[in-house]
Each structure stands twice: as C-alpha cells, then as structure tokens.
Amino acid sequence: xxxRPEDLNLPNAVITRIIKEALPxxxxxxxxxxxxxxxxASVFVLYATSCANNFAMKAKRKTLNAGDVxxxxxxxxxxxxxxxxxxALEAYKKGQKGKREASEQKRKDKEKxxxxxxxxxxxxxxxxxxxxxxxxEEQEGxxxxxxxxxxx
Amino acid sequence: MSGNNVGDKVDANSTLNSxxxxxxxxxxxxxxxxxxxxxxxxxxxxxxxxxxxxLFVQHLAQCSYKNGSGKxxxxxxxxxxxxxxxxxxTFQFLTDILPKKILxxxxxxxxxxxxxxxxx
Numbered sequence: 510x511x512x513r514p515e516d517l518n519l520p521n522a523v524i525t526r527i528i529k530e531a532l533p534x535x536x537x538x539x540x541x542x543x544x545x546x547x548x549x550a551s552v553f554v555l556y557a558t559s560c561a562n563n564f565a566m567k568a569k570r571k572t573l574n575a576g577d578v579x580x581x582x583x584x585x586x587x588x589x590x591x592x593x594x595x596x597a598l599e600a601y602k603k604g605q606k607g608k609r610e611a612s613e614q615k616r617k618d619k620e621k622x623x624x625x626x627x628x629x630x631x632x633x634x635x636x637x638x639x640x641x642x643x644x645x646e647e648q649e650g651x652x653x654x655x656x657x658x659x660x661x
Numbered sequence: 662m663s664g665n666n667v668g669d670k671v672d673a674n675s676t677l678n679s680x681x682x683x684x685x686x687x688x689x690x691x692x693x694x695x696x697x698x699x700x701x702x703x704x705x706x707x708x709x710x711x712x713x714x715x716l717f718v719q720h721l722a723q724c725s726y727k728n729g730s731g732k733x734x735x736x737x738x739x740x741x742x743x744x745x746x747x748x749x750x751t752f753q754f755l756t757d758i759l760p761k762k763i764l765x766x767x768x769x770x771x772x773x774x775x776x777x778x779x780x781x
Binding site for chain 1: 683684685689691692693695696699700702703704706708712714715717718725726735736737738751754758
C-alpha cells in the first residue's frame with residue numbers, strides 16, 4: 510500500500526499501549542505487527558464512519574450521531590462493543606454535563622455576590638481568579654476527560 | 662488541544678472501564694472527515710467512534726494472539742494478524758491491508774506455472 514500522510518494514522522505510542530494492555534504481560538509485539546494494527550485501526554474508523562453515515566443518510570440527517578455509530582457497530586458484527594460503548598458514553602456525557610453545571614454554578618455564585626456585596630474591587634479580583642480557574646479546568650477537561658479529578 | 666497528552670494520566674485499566682480514552686479524538690475526527698459524504702459529526706458520535714477504535718485494537722490484538730497455535734507465544738507477529746484477517750469473518754474487511762506474505766520465490770514460481778498453463 511502507498512504511504513499515507515501522517516495525520517490519517519493514529520499515534521503509535523497510544524496504539525502500542527492499548528495492545529500491550531490487551532495482551533498477557535511479557536508478550537512482545539513486533540514492529541510490523543504494531544504498524545499493521547495501527548493501519549487496521551484507521552481502516553476501522555473509515556469503515557465505521559462510512560457505515561454510520563449510511564444510517565444517517567437513510568434518516569435524512571447530515572450529522573452523524575451516537576445512534577448511527579452504535580448501529581454501525583452492530584452492522585459490522587461488533588455487537589460485543591455495544592454494551593461497553595453505551596456505558597462509556599453515559600460516563601462521558603455525565604462528565605460533560607458536570608463540567609457545564611460547574612461553570613453555570615460559578616456564574617450563579619458570581620451574580621449573587623455582585624447583588625449582595627457593595628465592595629466591587631475585591632470581588633472583581635476574585636472573579637478574575639475564578640475565571641482563570643474555570644478556563645484552565647475546561648481546557649484540562651477537554652484534554653484529559655477526567656473532570657472528576659479536576660473538580661474541587 | 663490536540664489531545665496528545667491525554668494518555669499521561671490514564672491508568673492501566675481505565676482504557677477498558679472508564680469514560681477516559683487514550684486515543685486523541687481530534688485525530689479520529691480527521692480520519693472520519695476524510696470519508697466522502699460525511700458533513701458533520703456530533704460530539705457523542707466522535708467519542709463513540711474513538712472508544713470503539715480502542716476496543717477494536719484490543720480485540721484484534723487478542724484474537725490474533727490466541728489464533729491457532731495454542732502454544733504460549735512470546736511475540737505477536739505480523740503473520741498472526743494476517744491469519745486472523747483471513748480466518749475470522751469479523752476481520753474480513755482487513756484482508757486487503759493485512760495480506761498474507763509469501764516468499765518471493767514461491768510467488769515467482771506460481772507466476773511461471775500460470776504462464777505455462779496459458780501457453781497450452
């Protein structure tokens with residue numbers, strides 16, 4: 510097969526780690542095997558996307574949604590993935606919701622403070638700090654997905 | 662925000678159990694978008710595809726490792742993958758990119774035999 514551009518491949522280090530964790534300890538993986546699995550994973554993404562897209566088009570939608578992906582898994586005979594995927598999605602959505610609620614809560618708290626307090630200057634400083642914290646949390650949350658650890 | 666540092670805090674078991682994923686969603690999105698006719702992808706769909714890809718990698722590695730020999734193997738080799746692609750229905754879609762390898766001389770020999778048949 511022809512060389513593919515780097516950005517259509519998945520990061521080698523991560524692929525390697527997933528493989529090693531799936532196999533018994535001490536098992537080696539040849540470089541060729543690693544590369545092949547990585548390519549297979551990219552092909553899997555394409556196949557799954559194409560399949561999910563068919564479901565979306567049938568429903569006359571232009572946006573692929575979660576249901577389309579799950580339907581694709583079943584179509585591709587990966588029913589074994591359905592349960593773990595549903596569970597993972599629940600946890601993911603909760604994490605996203607928690608992040609949104611946390612930032613909404615902070616906004617509400619700020620509003621309360623500006624209503625009841627008259628000393629604006631010190632409050633402004635506090636607000637700025639909170640803004641920065643929130644922005645950092647959001648960035649970290651997006652990068653790592655571990656909102657539980659990030660929230661105080 | 663490319664997500665390359667996602668893996669740093671992930672525990673050994675978390676790729677299996679938690680919502681956390683190791684593969685960067687941004688990269689998966691790039692691959693998905695290279696597919697024709699795909700306009701947009703909802704965030705949940707992107708998450709599921711990324712997670713499914715991780716599950717797939719685990720599944721492929723495990724099936725290929727267990728395939729056939731029954732002996733305790735110390736190394737997972739390319740041939741294990743090619744065999745899994747050929748023998749398992751679920752991995753049929755991979756046969757093009759995971760072809761079985763044969764020795765060059767065997768291939769040349771089979772080419773010659775085919776030509777001889779053609780001459781008759």
